[in-house]
Amino acid sequence: MSVFDPETIITRLRSRYDLSQSRDEFLHFKNPYETLIATILSAQTTDKCVNIVTKELFARYPDVFSLANAVLDDVEKIIHPTGFFHTKARNIIAASKLVATEFHGEIPDHMEDLVRLPGVGRKTANIVLDHAFSKTEGIAVDTHVRRISMRLGLTDNSEPNRIETDLTCIFPQYMWGEINGLFILHGRRVCTARRPSCSICNLSDICRYYRENCE
DNA sequence: ATCCCGAGGG
DNA sequence: CCCTCTGGAT
Numbered sequence: 001m002s003v004f005d006p007e008t009i010i011t012r013l014r015s016r017y018d019l020s021q022s023r024d025e026f027l028h029f030k031n032p033y034e035t036l037i038a039t040i041l042s043a044q045t046t047d048k049c050v051n052i053v054t055k056e057l058f059a060r061y062p063d064v065f066s067l068a069n070a071v072l073d074d075v076e077k078i079i080h081p082t083g084f085f086h087t088k089a090r091n092i093i094a095a096s097k098l099v100a101t102e103f104h105g106e107i108p109d110h111m112e113d114l115v116r117l118p119g120v121g122r123k124t125a126n127i128v129l130d131h132a133f134s135k136t137e138g139i140a141v142d143t144h145v146r147r148i149s150m151r152l153g154l155t156d157n158s159e160p161n162r163i164e165t166d167l168t169c170i171f172p173q174y175m176w177g178e179i180n181g182l183f184i185l186h187g188r189r190v191c192t193a194r195r196p197s198c199s200i201c202n203l204s205d206i207c208r209y210y211r212e213n214c215e
Numbered sequence: 216a217t218c219c220c221g222a223g224g225g
Numbered sequence: 226c227c228c229t230c231t232g233g234a235t
Binding site: 044046080081082083084085088159 | 226230232
């Protein structure tokens with residue numbers, strides 16, 4: 001058995017984290033429109049914050065067409081607590097306009113199209129595909145996924161695009177969505193940026209970082 | 216003080 | 226590769 005056996009990694013993380021529970025808050029959005037906007041807003045902030053502002057946002061702008069015609073200033077006021085409010089407000093309005101005009105009001109369900117929307121990078125697109133369409137097309141590389149992948153020794157690259165290539169090569173497609181969520185939870189709770197809790201980590205025996213720093 | 220379930224631009 | 230945009234949580 002290879003030390004990077006995907007089954008080993010996913011099985012051990014599954015035994016530690018309940019993914020269905022932690023995703024609940026994020027999955028409650030009714031349709032792809034809500035999921036897309038909420039995901040764009042969720043950059044660098046918490047789910048709780050996004051849940052609060054989207055309540056008012058979606059009450060006032062229930063679909064792409066209403067948001068496409070929204071006044072920038074009004075949107076900024078509503079989403080202010082999420083941070084980066086100016087950029088985010090411009091982006092969600094511009095993205096709605098693009099969806100309304102070029103995609104007939106339907107949120108695109110493919111990576112190439114989603115990434116064309118302002119404010120949507122590969123990370124956001126992956127989450128929208130996974131949550132709104134159940135079509136995970138890759139592994140969304142955020143800081144947690146990046147840190148864990150490099151510590152375990154799954155990749156030597158530091159650039160997100162290349163890390164994603166390495167990970168999608170190591171893990172079979174049906175694991176992508178789950179690996180994503182599990183790595184993020186593990187990164188927040190155990191494999192933290194500073195002072196990782198290696199003593200309670202059940203991956204330490206196959207971790208390069210642990211071998212080189214903690215043994 | 217430091218970090219976050221980022222994106223866009225230089 | 227670097228920087229900036231922002232607020233909130235810890």
